[in-house]
Amino acid sequence: MAARRLILLLAVAAAALFAVASGARASKSAQFDLFRLGSSSLAQQAFHDRYRLSTIAARLRLSERRRTRETAAGSRAAAFAMPLGSGAYTGIGQYFVRFRVGTPAQPFLLVADTGSDLTWVKCRNSSALAAAAGTGTGRAFRPERSRTWAPISCASDTCVKSLPFSLATCPTPGTACAYDYRYKDGSAALGTVGTESATIALSGPAAAPSKAKLKGLVLGCSTSYSGPSFDASDGVLSLGYSDISFASHAASRFAGRFSYCLVDHLAPRNATSYLTFGPNPAVSSRTSSSSSCPRAAKPRARETPLVLDARMRPFYDVSIKAISVNGEFLKIPRAVWDVDAGGGVILDSGTSLTVLAKPAYRAVVAALDKRLAGLPRVIMDPFEYCYNWTSPSTGRDADVDLPKMAVHFAGSARLEPPGKSYVIDAAPGVKCIGVQEGPWPGISVIGNILQQEHLWEFDLKNRRLRFKRSRCTH
Numbered sequence: 001m002a003a004r005r006l007i008l009l010l011a012v013a014a015a016a017l018f019a020v021a022s023g024a025r026a027s028k029s030a031q032f033d034l035f036r037l038g039s040s041s042l043a044q045q046a047f048h049d050r051y052r053l054s055t056i057a058a059r060l061r062l063s064e065r066r067r068t069r070e071t072a073a074g075s076r077a078a079a080f081a082m083p084l085g086s087g088a089y090t091g092i093g094q095y096f097v098r099f100r101v102g103t104p105a106q107p108f109l110l111v112a113d114t115g116s117d118l119t120w121v122k123c124r125n126s127s128a129l130a131a132a133a134g135t136g137t138g139r140a141f142r143p144e145r146s147r148t149w150a151p152i153s154c155a156s157d158t159c160v161k162s163l164p165f166s167l168a169t170c171p172t173p174g175t176a177c178a179y180d181y182r183y184k185d186g187s188a189a190l191g192t193v194g195t196e197s198a199t200i201a202l203s204g205p206a207a208a209p210s211k212a213k214l215k216g217l218v219l220g221c222s223t224s225y226s227g228p229s230f231d232a233s234d235g236v237l238s239l240g241y242s243d244i245s246f247a248s249h250a251a252s253r254f255a256g257r258f259s260y261c262l263v264d265h266l267a268p269r270n271a272t273s274y275l276t277f278g279p280n281p282a283v284s285s286r287t288s289s290s291s292s293c294p295r296a297a298k299p300r301a302r303e304t305p306l307v308l309d310a311r312m313r314p315f316y317d318v319s320i321k322a323i324s325v326n327g328e329f330l331k332i333p334r335a336v337w338d339v340d341a342g343g344g345v346i347l348d349s350g351t352s353l354t355v356l357a358k359p360a361y362r363a364v365v366a367a368l369d370k371r372l373a374g375l376p377r378v379i380m381d382p383f384e385y386c387y388n389w390t391s392p393s394t395g396r397d398a399d400v401d402l403p404k405m406a407v408h409f410a411g412s413a414r415l416e417p418p419g420k421s422y423v424i425d426a427a428p429g430v431k432c433i434g435v436q437e438g439p440w441p442g443i444s445v446i447g448n449i450l451q452q453e454h455l456w457e458f459d460l461k462n463r464r465l466r467f468k469r470s471r472c473t474h
Contacts, residue, residue: 187227256461
């Protein structure tokens with residue numbers, strides 16, 4: 001899964017190079033709980049992230065410019081939310097959300113992916129094969145048992161025009177639309193596409209939570225899959241910028257926006273937050289959620305344009321102006337942040353480690369390493385800069401003041417992540433600069449570790465991105 005993402009991310013870079021020549025009503029919302037999964041190999045995460053990045057350019061090349069069709073429909077609820085958490089306990093560097101689909105509803109645990117446009121779940125055949133091999137979760141969607149499942153014809157516009165990954169074969173108009181996701185690292189998902197209904201828990205200021213159906217979702221039924229990313233989950237929840245994604249479908253009915261808060265990537269399995277559709281009071285609140293200080297004032301969310309560049313679909317493009325370390329702005333060519341010049345930046349929940357195009361990477365690691373020069377260097381793949389963090393006198397972690405890194409977005413918005421988000425724990429007594437080098441020209445990616453312990457709101461209707469510090473736990 002992470003592999004496909006990275007592949008998609010590099011696809012964006014290539015598409016950006018060639019693009020120069022080619023020229024709800026707001027009262028509704030919904031909320032989902034997010035879950036996190038056990039610790040994984042950083043080397044493996046970086047390997048998959050690099051593959052995901054390399055695919056982005058190719059994927060964007062296939063994308064056609066489609067305007068978002070946001071329609072105000074659905075219930076009169078204020079919002080709905082789904083539990084969200086880290087997948088570290090399974091060895092996966094991604095985040096998982098609980099999702100109920102079909103009638104009657106069937107529960108699944110899906111990867112929350114802002115780089116995907118197709119939501120899919122494992123179906124009976126794939127689950128049986130996984131069980132025989134001793135892998136997988138054992139859960140499977142049974143479309144024949146759902147009263148709301150409707151296959152999409154292979155001759156339909158949705159199949160032919162909206163799914164670049166659909167198969168061309170169409171023996172009869174009644175044949176279901178088939179898809180084949182193939183990733184550079186060998187992982188894959190194959191199956192057929194239909195429409196379905198998801199069960200959501202509505203919430204509003206004047207009413208108790210109630211269940212409702214979100215109808216007309218485009219859902220993939222994967223009858224076979226391969227790759228370790230899918231062994232720990234039941235599929236993918238698409239949060240990408242696309243006409244067919246779950247995010248676009250749900251947001252169009254709930255105020256045109258969605259938000260999520262990622263707990264620490266190493267948090268225990270029971271540490272959960274939420275994926276929310278509709279207005280999220282926590283975004284505008286100035287009150288701390290800390291139980292020890294319930295009324296402590298906190299700054300409002302910071303805001304910057306959400307670019308939504310068709311060339312970058314299904315990824316979310318953001319405009320970065322600079323990066324600073326300890327208040328000193330680094331010398332990074334402006335072209336690195338400019339899509340038209342072969343660069344650009346996307347925010348991606350499916351990539352673990354942040355990837356910076358070479359000129360930015362070199363400037364950032366040099367600045368951080370300069371301020372960590374007093375620590376002994378050690379070698380540890382896949383990182384270039386790692387340090388022995390154990391004090392020789394105490395045998396405990398050294399008392400070191402981490403340099404403060406900040407990402408400056410368009411406008412006055414500034415992301416100031418905690419030090420553990422960019423100088424990360426790689427092994428007992430060892431910390432590394434948790435940033436990867438990407439090709440130049442090429443796209444840069446803000447991964448989920450750098451996003452952790454922040455609340456992020458994607459306002460698709462007004463094309464704004466808002467974020468603020470948060471512990472995320474509930």
